[in-house]
Amino acid sequence: RGVMVVSTNDREQWGSRLGFIMAAAGSAVGLGNIWRFPYVVGMNGGGAFVLIYLAIVFIIGASVMLAEMAIGRGAGLNAVGSFKKLGGGAWPLVGWMGVIAGFIILSFYGVVAGWTIAYMLKSFTGLMEVASQGKAGDAFGAFVSNPTQVILYQALFMFGTIWIVFKGIGEGIEKYCKVMMPGLFLLLLVLILRAVTLDGAMKGIEFYLKPDFSKVTGGTVLSALGQGFFSLSLGMGCMITYGSYLNKDEALPSAAFTVTFLDTLVAFLAGFAIFPAVFAFNMEPAAGPGLTFITLPSVFSKMPMGAVFSFVFFLLLFFAAITSSVSLLEVCVAYFKDELGWDRAKASWVLGLVIFLLGVPSALSLGGHFPKIAGKDFLDAMDFVASNLLLPLGGILISLFAGWFWLDGCKKEISNQGRLPFVFEGIWVWICRLVAPVVIAIVFVKGLKW
Ligand code: PHE
Numbered sequence: 001r002g003v004m005v006v007s008t009n010d011r012e013q014w015g016s017r018l019g020f021i022m023a024a025a026g027s028a029v030g031l032g033n034i035w036r037f038p039y040v041v042g043m044n045g046g047g048a049f050v051l052i053y054l055a056i057v058f059i060i061g062a063s064v065m066l067a068e069m070a071i072g073r074g075a076g077l078n079a080v081g082s083f084k085k086l087g088g089g090a091w092p093l094v095g096w097m098g099v100i101a102g103f104i105i106l107s108f109y110g111v112v113a114g115w116t117i118a119y120m121l122k123s124f125t126g127l128m129e130v131a132s133q134g135k136a137g138d139a140f141g142a143f144v145s146n147p148t149q150v151i152l153y154q155a156l157f158m159f160g161t162i163w164i165v166f167k168g169i170g171e172g173i174e175k176y177c178k179v180m181m182p183g184l185f186l187l188l189l190v191l192i193l194r195a196v197t198l199d200g201a202m203k204g205i206e207f208y209l210k211p212d213f214s215k216v217t218g219g220t221v222l223s224a225l226g227q228g229f230f231s232l233s234l235g236m237g238c239m240i241t242y243g244s245y246l247n248k249d250e251a252l253p254s255a256a257f258t259v260t261f262l263d264t265l266v267a268f269l270a271g272f273a274i275f276p277a278v279f280a281f282n283m284e285p286a287a288g289p290g291l292t293f294i295t296l297p298s299v300f301s302k303m304p305m306g307a308v309f310s311f312v313f314f315l316l317l318f319f320a321a322i323t324s325s326v327s328l329l330e331v332c333v334a335y336f337k338d339e340l341g342w343d344r345a346k347a348s349w350v351l352g353l354v355i356f357l358l359g360v361p362s363a364l365s366l367g368g369h370f371p372k373i374a375g376k377d378f379l380d381a382m383d384f385v386a387s388n389l390l391l392p393l394g395g396i397l398i399s400l401f402a403g404w405f406w407l408d409g410c411k412k413e414i415s416n417q418g419r420l421p422f423v424f425e426g427i428w429v430w431i432c433r434l435v436a437p438v439v440i441a442i443v444f445v446k447g448l449k450w
Contacts, residue, residue: 011244011245012245013170013246014246014247015174017247017250019170019174020174020255021255021262022174022178023173023174023323024255025262026181026326027324027326028233028263028324029181029320029324030233031321031324032227032230032231032267033270034270034292035291035292036230037227037271038208038270038274041271042271044224045211045213045220046212047211048212048215049216049220053224054264057231057264058264060431060436061232061260062257062260063399063428063436064235064398065232065234065256066253067398067402067403067432068238068398069242069246069256070410071086071243071398071406071413072237072240072241072246073244074086074406074409074410074412074413076244078095078099078237078241078331078334079099079236079241079334080095080098080339081095081339082237082240086401087401097236097390097393098240098390098394099331099335101236101391102237102331103332103354104358104386105387106332106359107355107358107362108359108379109321109324109325111154111363113154114152114156114157114158114363115143115144116315116318116321117153119293119297119310119314120311120315123297123300127139127310128300128306128307131301132298132301132302134298136294136298137294144366145366145367146367147363147364147367150363150364150366150367151360154356155356157321160322161329162329165352166345166348168344172326173326173327177323181319183319184316187313188273188316191309191312191313194273195275195276195277196272196276198276198280198281199280201277203276203279204275204276204277204279205275207279208275222442226387226388226447230387230391231267232260232263235391235395236386236391237394240398251416253422253423253424274291277296277303278296280299281299283295283298283299292317296310297310329352329355332347333347333348333351336351362382363379365377365379365380366379375450388448389444389447392443395440396436396437396441396444399437400432411425
């Protein structure tokens with residue numbers, strides 16, 4: 001009938017603005033928020049670090065997120081395709097780095113996320129008893145060095161991730177994030193209420209919030225930026241991919257701001273669930289996986305109905321993890337769909353399986369069942385390559401692309417072709433052109449230490 005077929009009409013779309021925001025916040029809120037942020041805060045001067053983190057995340061983080069969303073919606077394509085269409089030349093390499101980062105991060109993310117499923121079940125099958133005898137550390141060690149167990153739960157988690165991505169944007173990712181994100185928030189409030197009403201909770205809150213400026217160094221700023229980028233899912237085309245499914249009428253600046261705000265809120269609140277409890281029972285606010293899988297079970301084992309709170313915590317961690325892992329898989333799936341013409345089903349199952357296999361060495365490495373790479377466990381090596389190399393490099397290049405190369409396109413996309421005011425345009429441009437690339441470059445160079 002002579003009607004022009006607009007290609008974007010064929011593309012899957014988020015059902016609503018809320019759906020998009022829940023999905024993007026789901027990607028951002030992850031393992032990085034619940035266990036890593038509180039610990040990093042504690043080690044970096046408490047409240048002082050929080051202030052620096054807030055400044056960095058809302059100035060640099062939100063700007064790069066806006067740039068990614070604008071690029072994705074502008075092109076209406078996956079990360080590689082977006083740079084091919086809008087930039088040409090060598091720019092698609094930035095997208096490629098993102099797809100590769102997606103493969104790598106999800107490979108080890110799936111392993112740790114699998115632990116959350118195991119610990120949900122363990123909450124009711126003896127973990128509390130073992131932990132109350134002070135043996136949560138031994139139990140954790142025994143668990144992670146049992147290849148059958150770890151790989152089984154990794155497989156289970158990956159199956160869930162693949163299933164949601166296979167169901168698609170609206171019927172899969174959006175639908176599940178719209179349930180799991182409010183669920184996560186509710187569970188978090190339950191845990192906070194429990195933690196802050198314990199005797200001795202104040203000591204934990206003090207440790208968490210009291211600004212200790214003597215601990216603020218150059219390194220503090222670097223940790224804040226590194227934490228912020230990983231936490232906001234920036235630098236690898238996640239928000240480009242999610243932005244490509246967004247309706248042209250929605251406002252981008254408020255979406256980028258809301259997602260940044262929600263991610264920061266959950267990270268901040270996680271500290272209130274964890275530190276009061278840790279201090280109330282005189283435990284060490286120790287580092288990393290230990291805090292989540294060793295200290296917290298010990299804390300729960302000392303509470304009435306501890307098994308229930310333990311289950312609630314690991315369920316929360318599971319929600320946080322799976323709404324992030326689907327975004328990592330979607331970056332890869334979108335590439336194979338758009339560029340290679342695969343259908344969603346084939347892309348989800350094949351790529352999910354490949355990523356699962358790529359994660360097996362990470363799963364084995366923790367029990368010493370896989371050779372170390374230059375002194376690092378395979379899992380840590382993968383984390384290093386993705387978080388310290390690919391994400392910052394991606395962040396720098398995305399900022400430069402938005403600020404210099406495709407600036408007019410970005411401005412049009414962000415203002416919905418001039419129909420919306422773009423209040424912070426002047427500031428945003430210079431953050432993308434100069435501030436973000438320079439600051440990230442400094443962090444990148446510092447982070448090169450293996
Ligand atoms: N933002 C997620 C977290 O905090 C991790 C993530 C990084 C997800 C990059 C997607 C892309 O756990």
